[in-house]
Amino acid sequence: MFATLTTGSDRYAARPAILVVLGFASVIGALMQTMVLPLLPQFPALFGVSVTAASWIATSTMLVGAIGAPLLGWLGDRFGLKPVIILALALLGVGSLISGLAGELGMMIVGRVLQGFSVGIVGLSMAMLRRLWDFEGLPMAVGIISGTIGIGTSLGVPLAGLIVEFGSWRTIFWIMAVCAALAAILILAVVPNVQPVARRRFDLAGALGLGVILTLLLLPISVLADGQLSMGSATMWLLLAVGLTAIWLRHQWRAPDAFVDLRLFARPAISSSHLIALLLGFAFFLSFTGTITVVQMPAGAVGLGGSVLLTGLVQTPASLSAIFAPPLAGLMVVRFGARAAIITGIAVSLVAFGLRAVDLGHPVPIAASAMLVSGGISFAFAALPVALMGATPADRLGASNGFNMLSRQMGAAIASVTGAAVVATSIDFINPAGPQAFYWLFSLGAASSFTALLLALCTKTLTTSPSMIRGHAK
Secondary structure, rough: OOOOOOOOOOOEEEOOOHHHHHHHHHHHHHHHHHOOOHOOOOHHHHHHOOHHHHHHHHHHHHHHHHHHOOOOOOOHHHHHHOOOOOOOHHHHHHHHHHHOOOHHHHHHHHHHHHHHHHHHHHHHHHHHHHHHHOOOHHHHHHHHHHHHHHHHHHHHHHHHHHHHHOOOOOHHHHHHHHHHHHHHHHHHHHHOOOOOOOOOOOOHHHHHHHHHHHHHHHHHHHHOOOOOOHHHHHHHHHHHHHHHHHHHHHHHHHHOOOOOOHHHHOOOOHHHHHHHHHHHHHHHHHHHHHHHHHHOOOOOOOOOOOHHHHHHHHHHHHHHHHHHHHHHHHHHHHOOHHHHHHHHHHHHHHHHHHHHHHOOOOOOHHHHHHHHHHHHHHHHHHHHHHHHHOOOHHHHHHHHHHHHHHHHHHHHHHHHHHHHHHHHOOOOOOOOOOOOOOOOHHHHHHHHHHHHHHHHOOOOOOOOOOHHHHHHHH
């Protein structure tokens, strides 16, 4: 697995230390997404804003991550993967410092926007492994790096609970700034440079257009839930988004160096991988929202009336399942191919969403069902990049992995706004509430997982093995 490979005219020895350092940087990039989530019920009071307004502390990061991941992938293909990973970590550190000093919502969101660029670290790391690793060991290595998304996002909640118990919410951001600096130093010292493989221009109009479209789609839902926008006005916003989408698609098809290469979507393995990533990102974040809400809402037949620390403890089994699922998925990919691993993970998450709504008043069943959702989706996430590698040209791999991250982020951003709207209209965190909000959350999650499962079952070319990756590289 840790063989010496030839990359261009240079030779680099793929060592366990490289995988560990890239994995650490990827976990740090994923952690920043979820460490604030258990604090979302408290931010409305801290900043004097509504529940849906406070949800943009999470949503803004995901939207920037959706655009930033392909941008960083392009920068990595053009200027080198290592310096761009360090750039992403620098933005994470600066954003953490700004958020830690925030005294109002606007400043907090500015910091969170900068943090959002670190989402691209995972895609860059996987592109780095493609350049350094031998083909037999590549599925396992890529599975581990891909799984850091689930590891980081799952560990964020329990770690935040521990930090807030002994410090303050600002301490979370100070720690993230230090970890970002440490990861950058390790990348600089351990990870080798690899030569850029592309000289394409960046489609700024395409990137900005996609960002505007996503905002036009999500903002009306958020404002509508606050009662600050009529249904007619929200419909006009959505129609405008649809019109801009048509213009954007036309531009992407004609642009010589499009932000999203729509021609690659003609390959079923690529298009299905991105759609599955979006659907699972949506389901994964809805499960998070359900766990945080049910633990912190007033105790009753539904709800535990717990603290941020209890939220972290209930989420811990899900964190552990996200840690162990990716290596197991890597083993399954080597033996049976990527498609089998993707289908298995999605099927587990689908069953788990049904269990999530069974008992909402006791910590053990809440933790157990959340663990199965997290483990199943992390298992599938770990196999998706391997399916992409068998279908994507080598000089587009950084951008392709970046778009796969964009898809996950889009799904999570949509879930963030959707979940906040459901919670805001059903739960006030003062009086006990019924299970209706959770039935909605988990039904939507199950529907998303079911759609992803159908896609995986219908896409035969998702089956990618190490030998197929070797042949494609040649």
